[in-house]
Structure formats: structure tokens, C-alpha cells
Amino acid sequence: MKKRRLVQGNEACAQGGLYAGCDFYAGYPITPATEILEIMAREMPRQGRVFIQMEDEIASISAIIGAAWAGAKTMTATSGPGFSLMQEGIGYAAITETPCVIVDSQRWGPSTGQPTKTSQADLMQARWGTHGDHPVIVLTASGVRDTFEMTVEAFNFAERYRVPVILLLDEVLSHLREDIYWPEPGELEVIDREPPSSPEAFAPFGGHGFLPLGGGKRFNVTGMAHDKQGFVARGAQAAAGLRALMERIEGQTMTMARYSEEIPDDAETLIVAYGITVRAARRAVQLLAAEGLVAGLLELRTLWPFPAELLRGAIQGGQIKRVLVPELNLGQLVLEVERILAGQVPVARLGRVDGYLITPEQIAEAITEQAGPSAESKRQRRAAHATS
Amino acid sequence: MPRVESYLRGEELPHVWCAGCGNGTIVRELIQAVDQLGWSKDEVAVIGGIGCSGRTPFILDFNTMHTTHGRALAFATGVKLARPELHVVVASGDGDASGIGGNHFIHACRRNIDLTLLVFNNGLYGQTGGQLAPTTPMGARTATTRTGNIDPPFDIAQLALAAGASFVARTTTFDNQDQEMKRFIQLALAHRGFSLVEVLCQCPTYFGRMNGLGDPHEMLFHLRDETLPLEELPEVLHRWEEQVRAQTVSLEQAKGMLPEELAGKILTGIFCNEDRPEYTQSYQELQQSLQTHDKQEKAGVA
Numbered sequence A: 001m002k003k004r005r006l007v008q009g010n011e012a013c014a015q016g017g018l019y020a021g022c023d024f025y026a027g028y029p030i031t032p033a034t035e036i037l038e039i040m041a042r043e044m045p046r047q048g049r050v051f052i053q054m055e056d057e058i059a060s061i062s063a064i065i066g067a068a069w070a071g072a073k074t075m076t077a078t079s080g081p082g083f084s085l086m087q088e089g090i091g092y093a094a095i096t097e098t099p100c101v102i103v104d105s106q107r108w109g110p111s112t113g114q115p116t117k118t119s120q121a122d123l124m125q126a127r128w129g130t131h132g133d134h135p136v137i138v139l140t141a142s143g144v145r146d147t148f149e150m151t152v153e154a155f156n157f158a159e160r161y162r163v164p165v166i167l168l169l170d171e172v173l174s175h176l177r178e179d180i181y182w183p184e185p186g187e188l189e190v191i192d193r194e195p196p197s198s199p200e201a202f203a204p205f206g207g208h209g210f211l212p213l214g215g216g217k218r219f220n221v222t223g224m225a226h227d228k229q230g231f232v233a234r235g236a237q238a239a240a241g242l243r244a245l246m247e248r249i250e251g252q253t254m255t256m257a258r259y260s261e262e263i264p265d266d267a268e269t270l271i272v273a274y275g276i277t278v279r280a281a282r283r284a285v286q287l288l289a290a291e292g293l294v295a296g297l298l299e300l301r302t303l304w305p306f307p308a309e310l311l312r313g314a315i316q317g318g319q320i321k322r323v324l325v326p327e328l329n330l331g332q333l334v335l336e337v338e339r340i341l342a343g344q345v346p347v348a349r350l351g352r353v354d355g356y357l358i359t360p361e362q363i364a365e366a367i368t369e370q371a372g373p374s375a376e377s378k379r380q381r382r383a384a385h386a387t388s
Numbered sequence B: 001m002p003r004v005e006s007y008l009r010g011e012e013l014p015h016v017w018c019a020g021c022g023n024g025t026i027v028r029e030l031i032q033a034v035d036q037l038g039w040s041k042d043e044v045a046v047i048g049g050i051g052c053s054g055r056t057p058f059i060l061d062f063n064t065m066h067t068t069h070g071r072a073l074a075f076a077t078g079v080k081l082a083r084p085e086l087h088v089v090v091a092s093g094d095g096d097a098s099g100i101g102g103n104h105f106i107h108a109c110r111r112n113i114d115l116t117l118l119v120f121n122n123g124l125y126g127q128t129g130g131q132l133a134p135t136t137p138m139g140a141r142t143a144t145t146r147t148g149n150i151d152p153p154f155d156i157a158q159l160a161l162a163a164g165a166s167f168v169a170r171t172t173t174f175d176n177q178d179q180e181m182k183r184f185i186q187l188a189l190a191h192r193g194f195s196l197v198e199v200l201c202q203c204p205t206y207f208g209r210m211n212g213l214g215d216p217h218e219m220l221f222h223l224r225d226e227t228l229p230l231e232e233l234p235e236v237l238h239r240w241e242e243q244v245r246a247q248t249v250s251l252e253q254a255k256g257m258l259p260e261e262l263a264g265k266i267l268t269g270i271f272c273n274e275d276r277p278e279y280t281q282s283y284q285e286l287q288q289s290l291q292t293h294d295k296q297e298k299a300g301v302a
Ligand SMILES: Cc1ncc(C[n+]2csc(CCOP(=O)(O)OP(=O)(O)O)c2C)c(N)n1
Pocket: B050, B051, B052, B053, B054, B069, B092, B093, B094, B095, B096, B097, B120, B122, B124, B125, B126, B127, B128, B133
């Protein structure tokens, strides 16, 4: 019998990190991510791992990067204001090819905003928050078990691609409790960075394998543009290094696409959703079906690099007449969807920014509106019928 | 004397520092201190911030990391906790350590984590062209205080003392006859706990030029004249220091005891060298006690 447990999203995230072998955690308290910090503080020292509460989020990201270079699997968790403070460090991690995991449980912003109502407005910041072109991977989750699994996946991607991986949660998912099947040891794949063939052959950048500081080969790590040994690079050499870094991630877009596709053959509407909003979207599909409107759902768990090919595939065949992107912001993922589907199908947005979740009814309504007057009147007739 | 060159990385030479800059002197003394301790290059990590001084890691053949402006101590905290067997040295400028990185500085001192911080204090932001730093003396000219500084400076050594560092020393790049800097760095490296060696050093390119002290030699003499070794302090001042630190007399009373001729001097020497609980060790003890406790609890239940 598989073990079941009633746990909170943040607990699943912390336990997912432990499951993945996180051996160094540094953080600073902030709602709605604090439980992750508290659980790590409780668990890590008794498991022989390192936990430290740093003086701020800049120190937290810096400490996990330092620890990663000392050989640890590392993680930190925060929310908007702290995530903003971490941006310079994230850029440093990106250019130094540092494997590390940063969890951002999103809250309403900007600034202190509405502490602490939910939001999905850090999507673009997660991709572009630090200055300069740079690679990052951004993942998300829509349920508690999913949060556990995606935390493990975040570590796996960080280890495999040597890149900072950002996991976007939100206030509601962080605090949501669900009864889940608890992953057994060995049930989920856990990937560790590979050692180089030999310390002598190891180049710290742009190559294969990973050797920590003090691991037998002395090298330099720097946030300046650098060559494979960590010495300063300029001009064409700097450009080549940056392109190679981007290509390593973007060239693997479909390999790292995590998603679920629930699209019936006769669907005319496609909802593209991610994170907590997926739950309302799934229910909206049922509501619409009851009214004779067939809709499909594409849930994205990998947000960046954006799986454009997947999205194009989902509308292939010409069956899909319209796409709706519901999200808890004023339009972020929808920009990418619009760009990719431009000229093929109309894309509509549904944003909510009062700090509450988008409801299934709102999604259903937006779709009937989009589908035109006939569908709408049909829906109204049914609604009137249901209430009479 | 070891061959200093054998600790330098040929790829990064010549270095980026100006002729007459004080940074090289500090790097040479660091190399000699490590060499005399007999540590292998593999056991040493040097982590730098951003600034002229922050470029130190590039030229040293140790395990090195050049980080972000002000955050070197936070990176180093991660390195040390994840790999306690490494001897971790941090190279920061005065701006890096006490301006943008002031928060990390006081917290690393407070934690008393086993890191050695070398502050290259040239009294301004060298790398960016000689602007005001939190260490710029009153009246000094910088690129952002053209008519003289009105912004009171920090005393970095005193800041470290107040914040809880267990080894604090200050010296200068001048007159290294008795090898004071090397001695201080060696003591700092061997010290278990947070150690600071603040080195007052010359930036002829900006501080010197803007304050009419362009010649590096002249600047070194200036450093000599502006500083006063702790040992040469009159007895009365020693007592004053002790009393203030023990908080047995009011500051008001103590002020009255200050000899006039000491005004404006910067003290050099070892301000503190104490044995106090060190963070990585305390953390390891915490891990062990929790693990023992859990094991016993499990055995008790079974
Ligand atoms: C976040 C950030 N702000 C500003 C800078 C620009 N900057 C580079 S070095 C430096 C000052 C360095 O002064 P100091 O730490 O005293 O070192 P020095 O160059 O004097 O050795 C500044 C402001 C930067 N690199 N990063």
C-alpha cells in the first residue's frame, strides 16, 4: 500500500528538496514561503545537511552559489520582494553555470503589495529579472504532489544542465493542503551532477562534468565574461561563450518540457494554463462540456524555455478555433502564446489581479464570450433554465 | 622567502593594477603568510568582491572565486559551511566590505564564522574612478566630493569589534620592515573564528592625485604619519580603551582622558584576538546532538 499524507504545498516543496538530495539551504523569512525555511531548519541539521538563515535574500542566493561551488546541491525559497533582491545573484549563477534551485512563491506586487494575496505576476521576472541575456529554466506546479515532483525535477534540471532553476509557486498553492501519495525512495528519478573524467581534464565552464572548489583542480569562478578556465574573455570570445550557454538550454527546450495535454479530438477551444490556475481551467472544461462546448486544456509545467513547438502542435489540424490564457496578472504568458500563434488562431486573455483566484465560471464565461453570440445565448438559456 | 611567483597565475599577468598601487603588497604578504603556514594551494580558497582589490582571485593559484559587489562574505559563508576543511580567505575593498556589503560584513563578524577577511582600504572606490566611500576621511577630495568630504567615515576595525569578530587587526602597506602585515595575516589565517585584517593602502591614481599626494612614495609616508601603533599608546589611553569596553565609566568621563596629541590618528595593531565559539563548529555540534537525540528516541520507541 502506498503511503498517503495530508500535506501543504510548501511542505511538499521542502520535502521534495530533501528527496532530491539538497544538502545546503540558505534563506530569509517571507510569507508565503516561510514554511519551506522552517521545515528545512528543522530537518536539515538532523539529517547531517546544512541549513543557515542568512541576513537577507542577497546573502541567501550568494551563499547557495558559494555552497554549490563547494560541491553541495543547494536551494533557497522566497517571495516577490526577496526574489527581486536575488536577481543579481541569479545572473551570477547563470553566467557561472551554477546548479541551484530558487523557489519563488508568488504574492501580489509590486513592492509589498497586498501581503499576502496570491499572484502569478513574476513569470516575466523569473525569465528576465536579471540584466543581460542569460539562460534560466523556470518550472511551476498546480497541485501538492506536483509541487513535490517539480521540486525534484528542478534539482534534476539544475544538475543536468548546470543552470539556476526557478520554481514558481504561489500563495494559494504554498498553503494548500492535499492528501497525496507520498513518493517512495527510488520512485522519482534523482540526477546528480557528473564528475569529470579526471580532475586534470576538467574545465569549469562550457564543458562536461562538475568539480567543486577544493576538488583537486584549482580554477577561477567569475561573473565576468570568461573562457573555459574562468579567465577574462572579451569581444567575440565573450559572445561565443554567451551563445553556447543559451544554446545549451534552448536547444533542449522539448526535452525539458513538462506539461499535460487534455485535448479532445473535437475541441474547438484550447485553454493554456499553468500553476494554480490550471485547477479552475480543468473545472471550466467540465462546465463548458455540460453546455455543449468542447474545450481542451494544455497545462504547462515548464514555462521557460517556452515550449513553442508543443503549443504549435496543440493547435495543429485546424480544429482549434480559439485559445484562452487565464493567469493571475495583467497578461504575461499570453504574450508568448500570442507571439507563437500569431495569424493562426485568435488568442484571448483573462487576467485577475485583485488577489483572488480566477474561478471556473470566469473562464467558462470568457470562452463563451469568445465563441460568439450563439454560444453565449445558448449558455444563458441553460443558466436561466437551471435557476428556474 | 618563497618564490611568490609560484603562487601566481601566469595567464592573468600582468595584473590590472596601476603602478604604485598598494594592492600588490597585500597579495604578496598573503602569499608569504600561506606559504609559511605550510598550507597546500589546494586547501586554500580566495574569494573576492568587486573592485580593484576584488580582482585578487584572478592572479592567485588557489581555488578562487570572483563574486558580486559586496557579497563576497556571503558567498564565502556558503563555501565554508559546505566544505569546512577549506581555508577561506576573502579579499574586499573598503567600499565592498563596508558600503554595499556592510550588512554581510557585520553579520559575518557576529556569526564568528571561520573566514579571514582582508580589507584593502584605500579610502575610496578605486575601480569606478575614485568616488567617496564610507571610509573616505573627512575633508578628503574624491570624484564625488570635489571640495572635500563632509560625510563621516567608518572605522572598519572598530566596526568589526563591535559586531563580534574574534580577531581584529589593522596595519598599513608602509614600512613592512618587521613584517607586521604578514604576521597579522598569518595570525588571522590560523585563527579559528572570524578574522579581519584591515590594511590601509595607497591608491595613487585617484586618492593620491585628487589630494595632491600623487607620488606613491609620498602616500606611503603619509600612511606612516597618520597611523599610530597600539603599543605606542600612552598607558592612559590603554586604560581608557579597557574601561570603555568594560563599560565601567561613562563615555563623557572617558573623553576627558583623551590626550590631545592623539587626535586624528588611526590606530594600528591587533585590537582583539580571542577564542570564541566558531559557527561551523557550533553547527556541526548541533547536527551531532540532534542526530544522537533522534537515534536515542528511535531506540526508545522500538
Ligand atoms: C551592484 C553594483 N554596484 C556598483 C558597481 C560598480 N562598482 C564596481 S567596483 C565599485 C567600488 C569598488 O570600491 P572598493 O570596494 O573600495 O574597491 P577598490 O576598487 O577601491 O579596491 C563599484 C561601485 C558594481 N559592480 N555592482
